[in-house]
Amino acid sequence: MRDIVAGCCQFSIKPGEVQRNCETAEGMLLELAAGKCRLAVLPEMWSCSFPYPVLREMAEKTPEILDRMCKIALDKRLVIAGSLPEAAGKTIFNTGYLIDSTGKIAGRYRKVHLFSLYNEQRHFGYGTSAQVFSTSIGKIGMMICYDLRFPELARKMALDGAEIICVSALWPLVRIEHWSLLLRARAIENQLFVVGCNGCGAEEKITWGGASAIISPLGTVLAQAGQDEQSIVRALNPFEMSDFRKTIPCFEDRVPEVYNPYNADICGGDDIASRPEGDDIPL
Structure with missing residues (x-):
């Protein structure tokens, strides 16, 4: 991992207003890049929020949005992470895209844990894997909102070599x-950096909470936003991670034979395989 500056673009996403949201995001990204930021994280579903009646229409605009983001990433030497609707056949996924500073998509993560309280499973397909992606600044894992409540996902990414976990959210x-x-x-459990970007503002009966934050491997809050639109930035020192892992060698001290069967049971492939996909997902 390189010594870099990371940032979050926290803004109020206007439901269904793709052009307006893109202009807001692009403006904030350019501002971060001007400040030598090399990793920028956007909120969940940042192009449109959750306008379910027109969700497929929103998803069909994602390829064009990605082209725009790839151009910014290349021009500004910026790594960009954020969640957008993805159309894959008859299924729509809530997908995190990781764009490298080369202007290429380094990775794609489909949200694994769909928020049943808001009936997300009625509108999106379940993701079935979580990978760590190599970028020009280091190894990055991605999580989306509700995923944050499941420690197994972050631990898998840490064991797979993640140095930074980017979290895109619309958290109330x-x-x-x-x-x-x-x-x-x-961050503390996995001794790595966490960069969490949340949305803000009111939408129908929900007020999104903001409070985007950049967290060190020791759990120190390096930067945190309020509840309004704003960007936050902070330098990430990779030696802080390596030094802390040497001081408290949690990964070396693990006893996986005690709890691996438990983890296999609660993350089991049978459960994932039995989830509805494709034609079984009502849109």
């Missing part, structure tokens, strides 16, 4: 303390 204000605590917990 009513549970914002959970968001802040869970970002720190995932």
